[in-house]
Amino acid sequence: MNKDFVDALQQVAHERGVSAEELISNFEEALRLSYLRQKGFRQKEVEEENKGPVIEVHLDPQEGSLEVLEIKKVVENIEDVDKEITLEVAQKYDPEVALGEEMEFPVDPEEFSRIAVQIAKQVLTQRLKEAERTRVHNEYKDREGEVVTGNVARVDNRNNVYVELGRGEALMPQKEQIPTERYHPGQRVKVYLKQVQRSSKGPSLVVSRAAEELLRYLLRQEVPEIAENIVEVKAIAREPGSRSKVAVMSHNPNVDPIGACIGHKGQRIQAVSAELGRERVDIIQWSANPREFIRNALSPATVGEITTETLEDGKSRARVVVNKDQHSLAIGKAGQNVRLASRLTGYEIDFEEAEEVTDLDVAMLRAAEKEEGVKVSSDAKDRFESLFKEGE
Numbered sequence: 001m002n003k004d005f006v007d008a009l010q011q012v013a014h015e016r017g018v019s020a021e022e023l024i025s026n027f028e029e030a031l032r033l034s035y036l037r038q039k040g041f042r043q044k045e046v047e048e049e050n051k052g053p054v055i056e057v058h059l060d061p062q063e064g065s066l067e068v069l070e071i072k073k074v075v076e077n078i079e080d081v082d083k084e085i086t087l088e089v090a091q092k093y094d095p096e097v098a099l100g101e102e103m104e105f106p107v108d109p110e111e112f113s114r115i116a117v118q119i120a121k122q123v124l125t126q127r128l129k130e131a132e133r134t135r136v137h138n139e140y141k142d143r144e145g146e147v148v149t150g151n152v153a154r155v156d157n158r159n160n161v162y163v164e165l166g167r168g169e170a171l172m173p174q175k176e177q178i179p180t181e182r183y184h185p186g187q188r189v190k191v192y193l194k195q196v197q198r199s200s201k202g203p204s205l206v207v208s209r210a211a212e213e214l215l216r217y218l219l220r221q222e223v224p225e226i227a228e229n230i231v232e233v234k235a236i237a238r239e240p241g242s243r244s245k246v247a248v249m250s251h252n253p254n255v256d257p258i259g260a261c262i263g264h265k266g267q268r269i270q271a272v273s274a275e276l277g278r279e280r281v282d283i284i285q286w287s288a289n290p291r292e293f294i295r296n297a298l299s300p301a302t303v304g305e306i307t308t309e310t311l312e313d314g315k316s317r318a319r320v321v322v323n324k325d326q327h328s329l330a331i332g333k334a335g336q337n338v339r340l341a342s343r344l345t346g347y348e349i350d351f352e353e354a355e356e357v358t359d360l361d362v363a364m365l366r367a368a369e370k371e372e373g374v375k376v377s378s379d380a381k382d383r384f385e386s387l388f389k390e391g392e
Contacts, residue, residue, distance in 0.1 A: 022131055023131070028059055036055060039053070051082070053082040068107040071083075072102065072105065074097055074098065074100065074103060076099060090103055135167070140165070140196045140205060145193065146193050149190050150191060150207070151186060152185055155185075160174060170191070170193070172206070176209065176211070190209075191208060192211040192213045192214040212238050214276075215276065223263070225250075230250065231248055241276070243281075243336060244279060244280070247284050248261055290347065294308075294318050294345050297340075297341035303321065316346055317350065318345075318350070319352055320349055321351075321352050322352070
């Protein structure tokens with residue numbers, strides 16, 4: 001074994017991002033296993049059944065010297081010929097050896113045939129892959145749930161996108177993509193690191209651009225009030241690439257959470273939308289009162305009375321009175337508005353048409369939902385009561 005070979009091993013270690021010590025250890029293990037396989041023992045037999053001789057391989061990176069030793073225990077009666085030697089035979093090599101001691105027998109390098117060297121190469125390659133997988137897993141295991149930036153490496157024939165994240169490659173399956181986007185090699189993208197797992201095939205990194213967490217991250221990046229925890233994002237419902245609803249509240253009565261998120265002339269929310277393929281992002285006021293929250297979530301539709309109930313299966317349902325001319329707006333195109341509102345609030349929403357719901361009616365309902373006092377004329381009160389009295 002010459003020094004140039006050891007230097008080459010260390011260079012490979014550097015290129016693969018593993019330590020030289022780790023690679024040399026893997027090389028020693030590869031030679032050990034190849035020798036055992038040449039002797040007719042399978043790796044499973046050696047590791048699980050403890051069969052075969054005990055072999056030690058030592059590579060000195062400073063000198064470039066290689067030593068392969070077969071270890072045998074000195075016994076009175078042999079039970080395992082591969083691991084034991086009688087005292088009588090052992091004393092021919094070392095007259096001072098005693099029972100119970102171990103003896104080292106150097107293995108002639110000539111015993112390593114061309115096939116054994118090929119086996120060693122295969123084992124080393126496999127160990128290198130395992131070392132790389134371990135390194136990638138260790139690098140990303142604590143970053144699960146973060147938003148990271150990567151480059152699109154390739155797109156396969158199933159439209160799965162592979163994103164290069166430093167030394168690791170992540171998978172973005174079709175369901176985690178924004179449907180309106182098209183990806184191409186070299187494209188720089190922000191992705192949510194959704195899953196980091198370790199399997200027999202190595203670390204599995206799954207990223208997403210469809211996750212609600214990506215939208216939450218972008219809002220935090222664009223809106224200082226969110227980053228400073230003055231404004232809080234309470235809930236998000238998203239249909240990637242199309243439309244999202246975000247419920248926000250302010251911990252400071254002097255800060256308008258909706259205005260803060262939208263920004264001057266809509267600059268903040270437009271920047272978020274642009275990063276998500278021009279996805280429309282609606283910002284609404286969150287409320288601890290379910291009826292008020294549902295009313296806000298159904299925006300831009302104007303709705304009337306809202307009643308809520310909890311079903312036997314634990315689900316929550318809301319019945320919403322709505323004008324005939326507002327019904328389609330409340331439902332939205334292909335049901336999108338009510339679908340997002342339902343996911344945002346956690347309520348199944350059913351509509352009931354009314355003859356007419358005026359702005360005054362809505363103002364009174366909002367006041368009632370907020371449990372605030374409101375001064376209105378007696379005529380308005382009579383109209384409000386008659387509009388929703390039982391039987392109408």
